[in-house]
Amino acid sequence: MNPYVKSVIDNAKSKFRNEPEFVQAVEEVLSSVSPLIDKHPEYEKVDLLNRIITPERMISFRVVWMDDAGNYHTNTGYRCQFNGALGPYKGGIRFQPNVYPGVIKFLAFEQCFKNALTGLPIGGGKGGADFNPVGKSDAEIMRFCQSFMTALYKYIGPEVDVPAGDLGVGGREIGYMFGQYRRLKGVWENGVLTGKGLSYGGSLIRPEATGYGAMYYLNEVLKHYGENIKGKTIAVSGYGNVAWGICKKAMHMGAKVVTISGPEGYVYDPEGVSSSEEKVNYLLKMRARGLDRIKDYSDNFGVKFFPNAKPWGEKVDIYMPAATQNEVDLESAKKIVQSGAKYYMEVSNMPTTNEALEYLKQHNIIIGPSKAVNAGGVGVSVMEMSQNSQKLVWTAEEVDTQLQRIMKNIYKTSVETAQEYGLGYDLVAGANLAGFKKIAQAMMEQGVF
Numbered sequence: 001m002n003p004y005v006k007s008v009i010d011n012a013k014s015k016f017r018n019e020p021e022f023v024q025a026v027e028e029v030l031s032s033v034s035p036l037i038d039k040h041p042e043y044e045k046v047d048l049l050n051r052i053i054t055p056e057r058m059i060s061f062r063v064v065w066m067d068d069a070g071n072y073h074t075n076t077g078y079r080c081q082f083n084g085a086l087g088p089y090k091g092g093i094r095f096q097p098n099v100y101p102g103v104i105k106f107l108a109f110e111q112c113f114k115n116a117l118t119g120l121p122i123g124g125g126k127g128g129a130d131f132n133p134v135g136k137s138d139a140e141i142m143r144f145c146q147s148f149m150t151a152l153y154k155y156i157g158p159e160v161d162v163p164a165g166d167l168g169v170g171g172r173e174i175g176y177m178f179g180q181y182r183r184l185k186g187v188w189e190n191g192v193l194t195g196k197g198l199s200y201g202g203s204l205i206r207p208e209a210t211g212y213g214a215m216y217y218l219n220e221v222l223k224h225y226g227e228n229i230k231g232k233t234i235a236v237s238g239y240g241n242v243a244w245g246i247c248k249k250a251m252h253m254g255a256k257v258v259t260i261s262g263p264e265g266y267v268y269d270p271e272g273v274s275s276s277e278e279k280v281n282y283l284l285k286m287r288a289r290g291l292d293r294i295k296d297y298s299d300n301f302g303v304k305f306f307p308n309a310k311p312w313g314e315k316v317d318i319y320m321p322a323a324t325q326n327e328v329d330l331e332s333a334k335k336i337v338q339s340g341a342k343y344y345m346e347v348s349n350m351p352t353t354n355e356a357l358e359y360l361k362q363h364n365i366i367i368g369p370s371k372a373v374n375a376g377g378v379g380v381s382v383m384e385m386s387q388n389s390q391k392l393v394w395t396a397e398e399v400d401t402q403l404q405r406i407m408k409n410i411y412k413t414s415v416e417t418a419q420e421y422g423l424g425y426d427l428v429a430g431a432n433l434a435g436f437k438k439i440a441q442a443m444m445e446q447g448v449f
């Protein structure tokens with residue numbers, strides 16, 4: 001490994017030892033770009049690597065809200081504006097009790113490279129709060145979102161920073177946050193948030209975009225190996241918006257999603273969760289209940305439920321983890337290899353520990369990295385921003401055509417960039433190198449700061 005890269009990683013490991021997810025992301029990206037740093041000794045002089053792993057800004061704020069019984073609760077909110085060299089900061093907001101600076105920083109860091117890889121003019125950021133939306137009433141969610149936005153609104157804007165949804169933040173939460181932003185600023189700036197409802201500037205296909213994009217990317221990988229997606233079986237984890245989009249597109253493409261999972265286990269549906277509109281849409285119903293429970297699916301459709309287990313090890317052609325970070329550890333990776341599956345497409349952000357990733361790679365599993373595979377979501381968010389600034393509404397076909405173009409382009413750029421550095425067909429290194437290259441160039445041209 002390049003000595004400058006190594007020293008920056010070693011330093012990050014000790015400096016950020018209390019933020020293990022962030023260290024993991026830094027190590028993964030920087031070790032991939034080592035061959036590029038070999039070719040650019042000038043980067044060390046301007047300390048480019050330490051600059052690229054240091055957020056431009058990290059905002060943290062208090063969020064107080066009242067529950068339905070009249071009691072007050074205090075949470076912490078964050079917005080990490082990681083890198084703005086390519087455009088306004090862009091990235092989702094996550095509401096989950098495990099949110100702390102290490103989670104927000106890793107997500108924001110990954111987002112920078114993902115966004116760069118889309119080829120669109122956006123920087124990277126991420127936000128969230130350690131708030132647990134599970135079991136909260138609609139009124140409680142609204143009060144929390146309003147309080148969150150009251151603290152955040154002065155730091156964002158259509159040309160400054162454009163948040164969207166992530167875990168625990170969907171169309172409903174974006175609506176409440178947008179309403180509060182508009183009320184506070186007294187201005188119609190709907191380009192400040194993406195993932196909005198269609199009635200006030202949302203984009204068609206945005207809810208489906210991450211899942212659809214992942215399937216389009218998978219299709220490119222399969223084509224490379226001369227295989228057809230039709231008839232392929234897929235094990236998906238998670239059951240949220242992203243898993244829903246995967247199932248919907250799998251249905252169109254004739255592939256079969258046989259598993260979905262929740263925090264308390266997974267279900268195996270031999271006919272396919274993607275076998276009918278009713279089943280696919282049932283995922284939305286479960287999500288809307290706000291209980292974060294997957295067993296309802298097996299009760300409703302009479303299929304098997306596996307408590308406290310993950311679907312890794314099921315006999316399928318393709319794995320698509322789409323729940324959360326580090327859901328696939330070394331043990332899970334071993335099961336995946338044993339199952340005989342050939343393809344592993346990361347859909348959630350950083351679903352794989354670095355150890356597990358290395359194991360899968362050594363055992364010749366074809367890996368699609370999350371920052372490429374799930375980039376369709378943010379890609380369509382940028383289309384939403386374009387429609388808002390142009391005061392236009394695109395048709396579903398127009399959005400979908402652009403989404404397919406973006407995913408093909410991400411795939412092609414990744415393949416070509418890995419080849420350029422003599423790495424062969426390496427989609428992980430290719431994505432990291434391509435994203436990094438673009439940000440590094442823009443930072444070099446903008447001077448040292």
Ligand code: 2IT
Pocket residue numbers: 090091092093111162163164165166194349374375377378379381
């Ligand atoms: O991880 C992600 O890319 C997102 N949560 C969506 C980001 C966005 O701005 O649409």
